[in-house]
Amino acid sequence: QLQLQESGPGLVKPSETLSLTCTVSGGSISSSNYYWGWIRQPPGKGLEWIGSIYYSGTIYYNPSLKSRVTISVDTSKNQFSLKLSSVTAADTAVYFCARQGGGDYGDYIYFDYWGQGTLVTVSS
Amino acid sequence: SSELTQDPAVSVALGQTVRITCQGDSLRSYYATWYQQKPGQAPVLVIYGKNNRPSGIPDRLSGSSSGNTASLTITGAQAEDEADYYCNSRDSSGNVVFGGGTKLTVV
Numbered sequence: 001q002l003q004l005q006e007s008g009p010g011l012v013k014p015s016e017t018l019s020l021t022c023t024v025s026g027g028s029i030s031s032s033n034y035y036w037g038w039i040r041q042p043p044g045k046g047l048e049w050i051g052s053i054y055y056s057g058t059i060y061y062n063p064s065l066k067s068r069v070t071i072s073v074d075t076s077k078n079q080f081s082l083k084l085s086s087v088t089a090a091d092t093a094v095y096f097c098a099r100q101g102g103g104d105y106g107d108y109i110y111f112d113y114w115g116q117g118t119l120v121t122v123s124s
Numbered sequence: 125s126s127e128l129t130q131d132p133a134v135s136v137a138l139g140q141t142v143r144i145t146c147q148g149d150s151l152r153s154y155y156a157t158w159y160q161q162k163p164g165q166a167p168v169l170v171i172y173g174k175n176n177r178p179s180g181i182p183d184r185l186s187g188s189s190s191g192n193t194a195s196l197t198i199t200g201a202q203a204e205d206e207a208d209y210y211c212n213s214r215d216s217s218g219n220v221v222f223g224g225g226t227k228l229t230v231v
Contacts, residue, residue: 027193033176040221044227046210046222046224047159047161047167047210047222048222049212049219049221049222050219052220060217060219060220062219062220063213091168096166096167098166100220103173104200106154106214107153107173108153108154108155108157108172108173108213109157109213109214109220110157110169110172111159111169111212112169112172112178114166116168117164117166
């Protein structure tokens with residue numbers, strides 16, 4: 001059974017960089033046809049896609065966050081990571097990592113395996 | 125930019141049928157995917173593609189689409205269906221977008 005687990009600091013100071021890692025177990029991050037994504041959810045609010053990466057390095061970023069986000073993958077460790085720079089209180093959220101699949105013809109995408117999520121609070 | 129619009133809240137009587145909708149221009153070209161999220165938990169994939177359910181998802185949940193609107197229908201709603209429901213899709217640039225979510229109350 002595929003499992004994903006987020007890890008990283010739960011408290012980040014304003015203007016600093018948020019860094020999280022997602023460790024994948026029970027399967028390979030180098031699996032064909034799957035991207036690996038980050039999604040966040042501010043307290044009491046909805047889901048926001050941050051970005052997704054393929055094991056070969058192809059990356060898609062949410063245009064609204066693109067200037068501050070870096071997503072990378074380490075296939076040797078079966079991990080992928082998120083860095084979000086210049087954080088503010090608005091970046092306080094539960095951050096999820098998830099596996100992203102899609103239809104054979106690109107006509108749909110889905111996130112089928114999710115980590116439990118980790119709360120990151122931005123505060124001095 | 126791509127946006128998906130959902131009604132913030134919907135209620136349904138126990139055992140009745142409810143439809144949760146998701147609207148957006150991207151849905152004219154791509155199917156919506158649906159997730160169920162209960163408090164304190166990660167979202168769970170419930171519908172993807174034309175109308176596909178992952179293993180373990182009851183068949184009282186179904187998906188459909190027409191024009192720029194996708195729908196999640198729960199036929200014979202149960203107490204355990206009370207949750208937040210999110211749609212998502214992609215756009216032509218490969219970006220992913222989520223709807224704002226619908227809080228379903230079963231009364």
